[in-house]
Amino acid sequence: VDAGADFIITQFFYDPDVFLRFQEECVDLGITVPILPGYMVVQNYNGYKKFTDWCRTTVPEGMRADLAAIKDNDEAVKAYGVKAGAETCRYLLSKGSKFLHFYTLNLSLSVTKILETLGLVAKRHERPLPWMPAATGEARAKEEVRPIFWAHRAASYLSRTAEWDEYPNGRWGDARSPAYGEISEYYLGLKRPKVRRHEQWGVPRSPADVGAVFSKYISGDVDQLPWSETPLALESGQIKENLTWLNEHGFLTINSQPKVNCVPSNDVRVGWGGDGGYVFQKAYVEFFVSPDLFSRLLGLLKTEAYAHLTYHAVKVDGEEETNADREHATAVTWGVFPGREVIQPTVVDPRSFLAWKDEAFDLWLSQWASAYDEEREDEATARAVIEDIYESWWLVNVVDNAYAEPGSDIFGVFREAITDAMGEEELRTYARRLQEDNVRLTEQLERMRDLQAAHAAETARYADALARSEADNMQLRTQLRAAQAKAVMTPTERGVRSSAVSANGGAGGATAPGVGLPPRKPLVARKTPA
Incomplete structure (x- = not known):
């Protein structure tokens, strides 16, 4: 001190x-x-x-x-x-x-x-927003909107926007938003993942090896990547298989979210904002991709079949391809709550994407390539692979605007781009994999149907037992009321009634209930099914 x-x-x-x-x-x-x-x-x-x-x-x-x-x-x-x-x-x-x-x-x-x-x-579904609000700063207290690109690098976003006088509230605004600060060396080079990089990421000899690392991150076998400081989000579980398949075929994903259409805001996977509201999401995926594979993808994205997809692609040197409106942000997450305006906490903003681009590409060198010693042959090869990705690959984001269409699938365009380039043997392998997946899903469906049938049968048994129990209880209550009524009658009343009933019976009249019949057995409560 x-x-x-x-x-x-x-x-x-x-x-x-x-x-x-x-x-x-x-x-x-x-x-x-x-x-x-x-x-x-x-x-x-x-x-x-x-x-x-x-x-x-x-x-x-x-x-x-x-x-x-x-x-x-x-x-x-x-x-x-x-x-x-x-x-x-x-x-x-x-x-x-x-x-x-x-x-x-x-x-x-x-x-x-x-x-x-x-x-x-806040617990996940009790979060006030999809991202964790900053704990300090009066200006940030009302912050309600952020670009999706820094979803897994929140500390860097806070650093780069620390000098803003005010923060978006309710809406992101237009492309004339405040400029982002310079990328801090701390968040690029010095703040490297607290993991043994060789052990986590290996020593890749090809882009396919790099893709394998990304796939292991999706499966949980790799704890983190330079672009993702935390494990895969819970909501991504429903698109996990698609993400794995993309990474195995050259689309190295660094950010994604599934589509969500009017789900209660307290849902444990995608909920935020507390109880009483409904949340929505457009499907989103962001990735690095080689020039050849991007060329095939771009050709498909420009067709009418995929007009519902918005894309923005950029290289490290600034070359761009996009069909997005450069002047306006697109909300990809929003929520509707009682007594409040519609909240749009996560957006895809073209200008912000260009600011993020510099950081995203620099992470290849500052956090990944820097792990390798150029004096060692195998590590020099790994470094060259990473540097080639940095220099020549594209960074792309794709938004599926058809979030309300049940059949809309953001991954369809990627499947087409991948399978179009496959040879005959690769297509056979892919067909076998699809068949295996189909068999597995069919078996799961049959198991679910069996469970549903068993549950329905058990429910019917319980309903039948309940009906019998209610009938028994009704009979017991009737007998009990009759016994109680008889118990409160005076001897005179019982004698008068008995005489009257005997006279009626002796004259050929109808026999009153409980008179002239065999003695009742004692009331015994019947055991009913549990």
Whole structure:
């Protein structure tokens, strides 16, 4: 602090009282800078033991015993870690702490759950907007619209727009929006993924090898890419197979979303804005593609069959191809809520795309090519492959405007572009794959039908049992009312009624109910089906 530090971050701890004592001692020494409590969520037992032993961390005896009892159950340990983390952080906040610092070790899900439990961030379907609003700045407090291109690089977007005097509210506006700041070296070169790049991305010898890395990102086998600092979004699960197929055939996807038409705003996959509204999305996909493959795609995009698709393509040198209106943004996400105007939080804006283009291309060099040593032959080859993509490939975004058409499929144009270039053997292989997919889907459909039939039969059995039970209950209630009525009659009334009934019966009249009949059996409640 005497040397100029503005704040302190502590080593991780599990006993909050240890931190609070440390904080008091610092204040007693005259240290007034903020002290941030460091916390590392328990993700698994072995990691917890290794770090606590290595750092000689004080662990409360209760926590030690709890974890030892479930050490062989990874899911239970992880759930305990979230629960303990939330309790510790809540305690710290109650004692006046204004900051929390998490050591995530590149595992952010548990931290997110803790923050959701504490109410510090909204749960996915409770998000106020599809993207996380900035936590600071009066000007940003009313920000409601952002371009989709920075969906997975929010920190860079915040940095490049930090000097804006005001931010879009309600609508993006026209192409005369404020200029974007320069691309910071921090967000290009210095802020590289916190992963071992060789281990994650390998040493590609061809564009096909690069495509394989992208496919592994879609499947979850690669944690992140330069353009995507987080795993694939939950909503992309429904288009996952299509994305994998595109990447296997030369379309290297870096951003996408499925179409959504009037889905409740509390949907766990695509919802935002809270309860009571409805959300919409146009299907969107953004990708890098080689010149040859782009030429085939462009030819199809210009045909009448795909007139519902809007596209914008650009190369690193600024060469462009587009059918989009350059002066206006296109809303690709919007929501309708009671008592509010239509909200359009995500747009595709032509001018913003050109600003994003510089950043997107630079990431090939600053974060990927820089991982390789030119002095080593295999790594020199990998670097050359990446540099060729940077220099000659296209960056393209495509929007499907027919979001309300059930049969509209943004991936149809890509399938046609790919299959048109296939040879006879490749087409056979593709046909076999489609047949296998068809068989798999048919089997899934049959299983679903079987489950539906079994469920319908079980429902019918329960309905029949319920009807029998209701009939039995009705009969018992009738008998009970008759017994209750008889029980409250006085002896005189019973005698008079009995005499009257006997006289009527003896004279040949109708026999009254319950008179002249065999004695009733005692009422016994019948067992009804569960």
